[in-house]
Amino acid sequence: NAGVTQTPKFQVLKTGQSMTLQCAQDMNHNSMYWYRQDPGMGLRLIYYSASEGTTDKGEVPNGYNVSRLNKREFSLRLESAAPSQTSVYFCASSGPTGNTEAFFGQGTRLTVV
Amino acid sequence: AQKVTQAQTEISVVEKEDVTLDCVYETRDTTYYLFWYKQPPSGELVFLIRRNSFDEQNEISGRYSWNFQKSTSSFNFTITASQVVDSAVYFCALTTYSGGGADGLTFGKGTHLIIQP
Numbered sequence: 001n002a003g004v005t006q007t008p009k010f011q012v013l014k015t016g017q018s019m020t021l022q023c024a025q026d027m028n029h030n031s032m033y034w035y036r037q038d039p040g041m042g043l044r045l046i047y048y049s050a051s052e053g054t055t056d057k058g059e060v061p062n063g064y065n066v067s068r069l070n071k072r073e074f075s076l077r078l079e080s081a082a083p084s085q086t087s088v089y090f091c092a093s094s095g096p097t098g099n100t101e102a103f104f105g106q107g108t109r110l111t112v113v
Numbered sequence: 114a115q116k117v118t119q120a121q122t123e124i125s126v127v128e129k130e131d132v133t134l135d136c137v138y139e140t141r142d143t144t145y146y147l148f149w150y151k152q153p154p155s156g157e158l159v160f161l162i163r164r165n166s167f168d169e170q171n172e173i174s175g176r177y178s179w180n181f182q183k184s185t186s187s188f189n190f191t192i193t194a195s196q197v198v199d200s201a202v203y204f205c206a207l208t209t210y211s212g213g214g215a216d217g218l219t220f221g222k223g224t225h226l227i228i229q230p
Contacts (some may be wrong), residue, residue: 107157
């Protein structure tokens with residue numbers, strides 16, 4: 001019972017490099033999310049996908065793109081990484097309404113130097 | 114716009130003391146959902162409880178209890194007889210449902226709870 005799986009767990013990038021964070025869930029959830037967590041800031045929503053085929057911006061979308069590849073997979077891409085994107089990234093998924101909890105992946109610790 | 118405020122940045126208590134974590138929320142929606150998550154030092158996010166806006170019934174689960182009051186827009190969390198293993202960052206969060214799916218959680222900044230032996 002894997003739940004939400006994120007890869008990689010750790011990554012160091014140089015400024016200007018690109019990378020894609022992968023996320024997959026095996027709970028047949030409609031909705032998927034990407035958050036970033038910075039010290040003292042809580043978690044902030046970057047992008048979300050309420051259902052397969054749709055994506056929407058969250059609170060802090062600048063510098064990121066997403067792809068909802070299918071119902072299981074939701075990727076986050078940094079086209080040109082900046083030091084301000086150093087953070088811990090969490091992927092999550094949930095059922096179709098707000099009355100279900102979100103399940104989170106283990107997180108990706110990204111450092112941009 | 115939605116907002117969740119956890120005014121207590123850090124709380125430190127001695128083991129066996131009771132401790133209450135405060136959460137105040139703002140939303141214009143009449144239907145919304147509130148959550149508490151725990152983040153232990155290992156970093157994962159652990160779901161604790163969910164409440165919808167129509168259910169103001171308080172809940173007790175072992176040493177944990179939650180007090181939801183719409184009149185004060187608060188959803189406070191109490192740990193009774195705290196233990197060292199309760200040491201973690203606790204997040205309160207809010208979401209609404211737009212009809213197309215859940216809109217994502219708005220988190221408070223978290224309360225770092227330290228239980229000293």
